[in-house]
Every structure is written in C-alpha cells, then in structure tokens.
Amino acid sequence: MYQHVHSPLPGQMMRRPLLISAILRHAERHFGTREIVSRCDDGSLHRYTYRDCHARAQRLAGALAALDVRMGDRVGTLAWNGYRHLELYYAVSGSGAVIHTINPRLHPEQLAFIINDAGDDYLFFERSLAPLVQAIAPHCTRVKAFIVMDKDAIGIKGIPRLACYEELLAEQDCSYTWPVFDEDAACGLCYTSGTTGNPKGVLYSHRSTMLHSYASVAPDMLNLSARDCVMPVVPMFHVNAWGLPYSAVLVGAKLVLPGPALDGASLYQLFEQEGVTFSAGVPTIWLGLLNHVRTEGLRFSTFARTVIGGSACPPALMDGLREEYGVQVIHAFGMTELSPIATVCTLQAHHLDLPADEQRQLLQAQGRVPFGVDMKIVDDDGAELPWDGKAAGHLMVRGPWVADAYFGQPPGSALEGGWFPTGDVSTISADGYMRITDRSKDLIKSGGEWIGSIDLENIAMAHPAVQQAACIAVPHPKWEERPLLVVVRKAGCELEPYALLAHFNGKVARWWIPDDVVFVDSLPMGPTGKIQKNRIREQYRNHLMPAVPQL
Ligand code: ADP
Numbered sequence: 001m002y003q004h005v006h007s008p009l010p011g012q013m014m015r016r017p018l019l020i021s022a023i024l025r026h027a028e029r030h031f032g033t034r035e036i037v038s039r040c041d042d043g044s045l046h047r048y049t050y051r052d053c054h055a056r057a058q059r060l061a062g063a064l065a066a067l068d069v070r071m072g073d074r075v076g077t078l079a080w081n082g083y084r085h086l087e088l089y090y091a092v093s094g095s096g097a098v099i100h101t102i103n104p105r106l107h108p109e110q111l112a113f114i115i116n117d118a119g120d121d122y123l124f125f126e127r128s129l130a131p132l133v134q135a136i137a138p139h140c141t142r143v144k145a146f147i148v149m150d151k152d153a154i155g156i157k158g159i160p161r162l163a164c165y166e167e168l169l170a171e172q173d174c175s176y177t178w179p180v181f182d183e184d185a186a187c188g189l190c191y192t193s194g195t196t197g198n199p200k201g202v203l204y205s206h207r208s209t210m211l212h213s214y215a216s217v218a219p220d221m222l223n224l225s226a227r228d229c230v231m232p233v234v235p236m237f238h239v240n241a242w243g244l245p246y247s248a249v250l251v252g253a254k255l256v257l258p259g260p261a262l263d264g265a266s267l268y269q270l271f272e273q274e275g276v277t278f279s280a281g282v283p284t285i286w287l288g289l290l291n292h293v294r295t296e297g298l299r300f301s302t303f304a305r306t307v308i309g310g311s312a313c314p315p316a317l318m319d320g321l322r323e324e325y326g327v328q329v330i331h332a333f334g335m336t337e338l339s340p341i342a343t344v345c346t347l348q349a350h351h352l353d354l355p356a357d358e359q360r361q362l363l364q365a366q367g368r369v370p371f372g373v374d375m376k377i378v379d380d381d382g383a384e385l386p387w388d389g390k391a392a393g394h395l396m397v398r399g400p401w402v403a404d405a406y407f408g409q410p411p412g413s414a415l416e417g418g419w420f421p422t423g424d425v426s427t428i429s430a431d432g433y434m435r436i437t438d439r440s441k442d443l444i445k446s447g448g449e450w451i452g453s454i455d456l457e458n459i460a461m462a463h464p465a466v467q468q469a470a471c472i473a474v475p476h477p478k479w480e481e482r483p484l485l486v487v488v489r490k491a492g493c494e495l496e497p498y499a500l501l502a503h504f505n506g507k508v509a510r511w512w513i514p515d516d517v518v519f520v521d522s523l524p525m526g527p528t529g530k531i532q533k534n535r536i537r538e539q540y541r542n543h544l545m546p547a548v549p550q551l
Contacts, residue, residue, distance in 0.1 A: 018210035020187055021094030021178035023250050028054035031226065031252030037274055038082040039259035039266075041128045046083055050249070053087060055174045060091035062172035067145070069121065071096035071181065074189060076120035076143075078104045078111075078129050081236045081257040084149040084165060088124055089236070089245050093187040093206070094178050100189040101237040104129050105527035106199075112139035114191050114199055118407065124149055124165065127156070128260065134158040183207040189407060190239055192336040193528040201407025202336050204240075212339040212401040213246040215370045220346045222278070222307060222330070224251045229274060229302070231256040233267065233281035234310070238528050239340040242280055242307070242332075253278075264292025275302045282310035282529040283317055287468070290320050300325055307332050307344070311530045312436060312454045314461040315364050333366035333436060335422060337414070339401040342375070342422075343367035343434050350431075364458075365435040366426070373399040377428055382417065389429035392437050392450070395422045425452070442533055444473035445481045451512050453483065453533075456504075460485055463503050465493035470523055471514060472537045476544045483514040484543055486536050488522060495519075515544055 027034070032051035040046055069075060075092045077099060079085040092099040100118045102111060104126075115123065115136070123143050125133045127150045137146060137159055146159050151166040187206045191199035217224040222244075224230065230248040232241040232255075240246070248255050256274045258267060262281075267289050270276065286308060292298070306321065309332035321327040334340030345367030351359060369375055377385045377393035385393040396419035403420060405413045414420060425443060426436045437443075437452035444451040453471040460469035468488040473481040489495050497517035504513045518540065524532040 017180060017183035017206065019094070019178070019180065019183060019206050020209060020246065021090065023210075023213070023246055024050070024054050024057060024090045024094070025178065027249045027252055034226075034252055034254055036083055036086065036255045036257070038257040039261065039270065040082065041080075041126060041259060043261070048083065050252070053083065053090075056169065057087045057090040057094065058174045058176040059169045059172040060087050061095040061178070062176040063168040064091060064095055064097065064122075065176070066171070067122065067168075069095070069097050072186060073097045074100045074118050074120045076100045076102055076115055076118065076123040077237070078102050078123065078125040078133065079149060079237065080126060080260045081232055081241065082126075082149075082259055083257060084124075085236050086245055086255075086257065089188075089240075093209075095176075096179055096181055096185060098186045098189050098203070101240065102191070103193065103235070103237045103527045104132060108132065108135045110199065112136045114201075115140045116142065118189055118191075118201060122147060126150075126260075130156050130159065183210070188240060190237075190336055193238065193526060193530070202403050203407050204339060204401075208339060208401040209240075209243070209246060211372060212243050212341065213250050215372045215401075216243050216247045216341055217251050218370065221341065221344050221370050222247065222280075223305070224248060224253055224278065226252040228253040228277045229256060230254065231258060231267075231270065231274070231276040231279045233258060233262060233279055233285050235528075238310075239334070239336045242309070242334065242340055244280060262288075264288040264290075268292055268298060271303050272301060277302050277304045278306070279303065280307040280309075283308055283313050284468075284525065284529045286317055286321065290317065290325075293325065294320075300327065303327055305330060309333055309340075309366075310528065312366075312458070313364075314458050315360075316458075316462045318364065319360070329363070331363065331365065331367060333434065337403040337420060338373075338397060338399075338422075341370075342373050342397055342402075343369050345433070348431065362433065365429075365433040367434060368432045369397075369434075372401065373397055375428070375434060376419070377426060387428040387430055387432065389427050389433075389435070392425050392427050392452070394440065395424045395426045395434065395436070396420065397422060425450075442472070444471070444483050446476070446479045446483070446511065448480070449511075451483055455508065456483055456485065456512065456514060459504055459507050460487060460500065463495070463500060465490055465495040466500070467491075468523055468531075470531050470533055470536055472533055472540065474515075474537070474540050474543050476515070477546060482544055483512070484540055485514040485517045486523065486540065487517055487519055489519060518543070 027050040038046045124147045145161045145163045147163045149165045153164040183206045188204040230253045232244040305328040307330045318329045331345040333343045375397045385391040456471040467490045470486045474484045476482040524535045526532045
C-alpha cells in the first residue's frame with residue numbers, strides 16, 4: 001500500500017505506453033526472417049517467420065474489428081501451442097481486447113463456468129477440440145461465434161454460430177494499425193488451475209505483462225537471447241506459457257511450438273530437428289522425456305537449458321538432466337496470480353567457490369526474486385519471520401506483475417495488508433533463497449508439529465525404483481495426522497514398503513518418516529500436469545484409522 005504523490009516537477013521523457021503490440025512489431029522489424037515452427041494436430045510441421053506472423057496478426061486484428069470486438073471485450077481460446085494461437089495472443093491484446101486462454105483439459109462444466117464468468121464474446125478453438133466445444137456450446141449462450149482455428153469448417157457438426165479462422169483472415173489485408181492506449185488496460189485473462197479450489201480469473205495488464213517480459217529475459221532469470229531456439233512446452237493456456245510467447249519474441253529467438261503431443265518421443269524429435277536450446281515445463285513433462293532418452297540411449301545435441309516449475313522439481317530429475325545429459329536445470333517458482341514468475345534459482349558470485357554438492361543443494365531451492373518482486377514470510381498472526389533458512393512461514397509477495405484482485409472483484413481484495421498471500425509455506429535463507437516446504441493445504445500436522453511433504457517426496461524420488469511419489473496427510477488416531485507415501489514404481493522394478501521406508505533413515509528426523517507406503521499404477525494428474533493430492537487424500541483418508549467393527 002502506498003500513497004500516490006504528484007510531483008511538482010515531472011520528468012520530461014516521452015510517455016510511450018508499454019503495449020504488447022510493440023513486441024511483435026519489434027520482432028517483425030529486427031528479426032523478420034527468424035522462424036516460428038509449429039507442430040500441428042496431424043503431426044505435420046508449419047513454418048513461417050516473424051514477418052509472416054505480424055502480417056497475419058494484423059489481418060486477424062482487422063477481422064476482430066469487423067466482428068465488432070472492442071477494447072476490453074474478452075475473446076476465449078481453447079488451443080494448444082501453435083502459430084494461430086500466437087497470432088491470437090498479439091491480435092486480441094494488440095487491438096485492446098482481452099485474450100482469455102482456457103485449459104481444454106478442464107471438465108466441460110468447469111469450462112462453461114469459466115467462459116460465462118469471463119463473459120467471452122467469441123471462442124476460438126482447435127479442430128481436434130470440436131467435440132468439447134459441441135458439449136459446452138449450449139451452455140455458453142453469450143458467445144456470438146465459435147471460430148475453428150483451421151482453413152475450413154468442413155465436417156464440424158453440432159456447433160451453432162460456427163465460423164472459420166482462415167476464412168475470416170482471407171477477408172482482410174495488412175493495413176491494420178495497432179492502436180495506442182493506456183498501458184494499464186487489460187490484455188489477458190487466465191483462470192487459476194483450481195488445484196486448491198474453484199478457478200478464479202486473473203486479469204493481466206499490458207504494463208504488467210511487459211514488465212514481466214523485460215524482467216524474465218535477464219541473465220539471472222531465463223537468460224534468453226536472439227541466439228536461442230525456444231520451445232515452450234508449458235501450454236499457452238496455462239499462465240501464458242510462463243510469458244515465453246512474449247519474452248522469446250521480444251529477444252528475437254526462434255520459436256518452436258510443440259502442439260498437443262508432449263510425450264518424450266515427440267518432444268525429443270522436435271528438440272533435435274529444430275535445434276532447441278531452451279525449454280520450459282512442469283516436472284512431469286521432463287520425467288517423461290528423461291525416461292525416453294534413457295531407455296532409447298539418446299543424447300541431446302543442442303538442448304542446453306530448461307526451466308522447471310509449477311510444482312517442486314525433484315532433485316533426482318535435476319541431477320539426471322544435469323549430470324547425465326549436461327542440461328542446465330533452472331528451478332523457478334510462480335503462480336497464475338504472479339504472471340507467473342516470482343523466483344528463479346541461479347547462483348551468486350559468492351557461491352562459485354562452494355563445493356559442487358553445496359551448489360547442487362542450493363540450486364534445488366525455488367530461488368530468489370528478480371528486481372520487481374518483493375517477498376516475505378509471516379507466521380499465523382502475520383508477524384514477519386527471519387530469513388535464516390530455518391523458520392518456515394506463509395509466503396507473501398508484491399510487485400507490479402502480482403495480482404491485486406481476482407476478475408470481477410474490488411481493487412485490493414486479493415491482498416492482506418498490501419501483500420498477496422501465495423498459500424505456500426516456505427523458508428528464506430540469509431542471502432534471499434526461497435525454498436517451498438509445502439502448500440498450506442498439503443502440510444502434514446503430526447502431534448502439533450508441521451511435516452513438509454515436498455522433502456519426503458524428494459527423498460522417495462531419489463530411490464532408484466521410484467518413478468513418482470506423493471506424500472499426503474492422513475488422519476491418525478493418536479497424532480492427528482501422519483504422512484503416507486503413495487508411489488508409482490519404475491517399470492520392471494521391485495520394491496517393498498519396508499525397503500523404501502528404510503531409505504529415509506538418517507535423511508530426516510525419525511518422526512518425519514512416513515507411516516506406510518502404498519504402491520499404485522498411476523497418480524491422479526490435474527489439468528496442468530500437477531499431482532492432485534486432494535483426490536489422493538480423499539481416497540486414503542481411512543488408511544491409518546482403526547477399522548470400524550462391522551455390526
Ligand atoms: P494452482 O494454484 O491452481 O495449481 P498455479 O498453476 O498458479 O495454479 O500454481 C501455483 C502453485 O504451484 C504455487 O502456489 C505453488 O504451490 C506451486 N508451485 C509452482 N512452482 C513451484 C515450485 N517450483 N516448487 C513448488 N511448488 C511450486
């Protein structure tokens with residue numbers, strides 16, 4: 001919270017608003033021949049340049065104007081990472097409207113809720129998602145047209161008010177000029193993935209997106225340059241693919257958009273064929289890729305750096321990519337409400353002489369804030385806790401790319417005392433490295449003390465026979481709650497509960513060691529590739545309770 005004071009002597013520099021259209025114009029002018037490669041639904045590759053992309057975004061903006069889309073109107077997208085989605089990013093926001101990216105993996109009821117809550121006037125969708133659109137269309141009566149992102153709409157049945165992307169573009173030329181308006185105008189809307197409750201809308205502004213983009217290309221952040229070939233594996237429907245459709249374009253990197261096929265084999269093929277140097281995604285994606293390259297005995301020839309975030313990156317995954325494959329793994333923390341990047345883990349000068357193992361452990365933290373993000377940890381009463389790497393408290397953040405209120409809610413309503421409560425629990429070291437110990441809702445409360453589930457999962461994942469692990473709190477008659485490990489074994493590996501529990505000896509306090517291990521074939525995954533611990537908790541809630549005698 002601050003008071004705005006008007007200066008008696010304003011500076012005399014140009015007031016040019018920070019607008020998203022300027023990013024694509026810059027790329028078109030300075031990197032006009034740089035390529036954008038997209039893998040389409042049918043597996044074929046589409047190639048064009050920033051110059052082509054800009055020209056088509058202008059035509060699309062002309063088409064939106066012809067549809068009477070006005071400043072502030074919401075335009076929904078149900079789409080994978082591909083060139084038409086990128087054109088929508090720039091044409092919708094560039095013309096002053098708001099792109100509302102929607103996660104197609106949500107339940108149809110949730111989709112209809114989100115589309116209505118956002119007040120979308122138009123919905124653009126991939127042909128492969130037509131059955132989904134058909135199911136939700138009757139519940140989305142406000143939507144004026146459903147526009148299939150393809151060259152024609154032949155064969156699509158049962159969708160009312162159907163229109164076709166390429167037909168709309170064909171009616172336009174490239175004479176559209178990008179309007180200039182206030183940088184505080186809304187540019188994009190994204191709903192939280194709802195891992196811990198109902199999805200809520202986060203409304204970004206041109207200013208917040210531009211500042212986030214500037215900050216994220218810096219060397220201690222994503223370190224992006226015109227020499228990079230960037231493949232956002234994180235979806236463009238999930239917090240703007242962590243800002244890469246802006247930041248990669250801003251620096252003039254080659255862009256590779258992988259479409260819907262995100263299995264290890266499909267990704268590996270694109271990495272090699274297109275010369276990808278940088279990528280970003282959630283841990284589950286990289287587990288799949290690592291498995292693939294290990295089993296097939298493959299090597300990466302250009303892949304140098306990857307940002308992993310969205311949920312805690314298991315150290316075993318980091319070590320595998322780094323030590324076996326020479327890929328620099330950059331751990332990052334963010335949220336839909338934080339645009340999303342809040343911390344990135346890179347070393348400082350005084351760490352360079354540390355022994356390799358200490359560096360390795362440091363790099364497992366969620367990282368430190370860039371200029372632009374402030375953070376603090378507080379106890380249950382809101383009192384600030386020390387930065388000693390030990391005290392764990394509720395993580396609060398603030399900054400120009402942090403949400404102030406959810407969509408449709410009054411200003412400041414998402415904040416507590418001017419800070420945004422992340423719902424995560426963390427420690428912060430003396431030199432500012434933040435380490436998430438848990439989500440508030442995932443913490444395990446045993447005998448009045450907190451046990452962090454992430455540490456226990458990381459230890460389990462370091463066992464050679466473990467593919468994936470989730471540690472949850474289950475009710476316990478004596479201790480209130482105790483940790484239970486739910487584990488997927490690696491294919492062909494044998495492992496007994498006692499052997500896995502023995503692996504915890506000496507690594508954590510005895511009372512932190514889980515009470516039991518359950519082996520399963522797979523863990524329930526949410527729409528953004530995160531393990532749904534609430535579902536696992538529900539399933540195993542009676543696991544440690546005495547059986548109720550049958551009458
Ligand atoms: P949702 O809260 O619905 O899952 P988000 O995708 O915005 O939606 O997720 C943000 C949350 O993801 C954070 O609050 C945090 O709990 C978790 N998260 C993100 N990055 C990391 C990370 N590197 N380590 C641990 N948790 C993370």
